[in-house]
Amino acid sequence: MRPDPMHEGDKRLKASHKSWWMNRWFLPAFSIAMGLGMWGAFWAGGDPTGGAVSFAVMAVFGAIFFFGGKSATIRGMRGDGRDERWAMIDQQATAFAGLAIITATLVGFGIEVAHGRDGSPYGQLAAIAGIAYLLAFFVARWRS
């Protein structure tokens, strides 16, 4: 029997809405957890004040994500209001952020090497980025 494309597509749309992290709690909780982790790292490094500032910044982001639910943009970002257009926007934003990081890493590597150093840690970061890109590319090619 031929699958009903509408039914299949509908299931796919619904499935994309049901990822476990797509709710109003995950992103705020993740922000707080990140803040606590940074605070701990700063503390371990002997700078608890810097850690507190980092935690405060992350807590503000968490609060914006948690209480900003009236905004469709916030809901699209944290996942509970996400549909296929928001998913596309998220992919484009993620790709842009990745490109920015890779560009900065390559520039940093070039500057380090030009100063006669070995390019660390930019070389390692660039290698991770390159390997991650190739892996993602081939996995996506295999799955599609």
Add this chain to the structure above:
Amino acid sequence: MRNAELTRTLDRSELSSYLYRMQNIIRVLREAKGLSQGELARDMDVSRQTINSIETERYTPSLALAIALAQYFGKTVEEVFGREA
């Protein structure tokens, strides 16, 4: 006319035109039904901004959403979307 046009092979420039200049009559159909963008968005399980972006042709929906929208209005996809929609 449309079927004949669709059954012949599209050259590259025509294909680009279909892919990037997709028009639709969602706004006309929605207003004829007396629905707001929010109500249509709720029924389609998408955001109101997504409906607005489709209507203003800034966003081309996925095939699944295009089919869902066409079925919702009792039309075929070709009647709702296309260069001459």
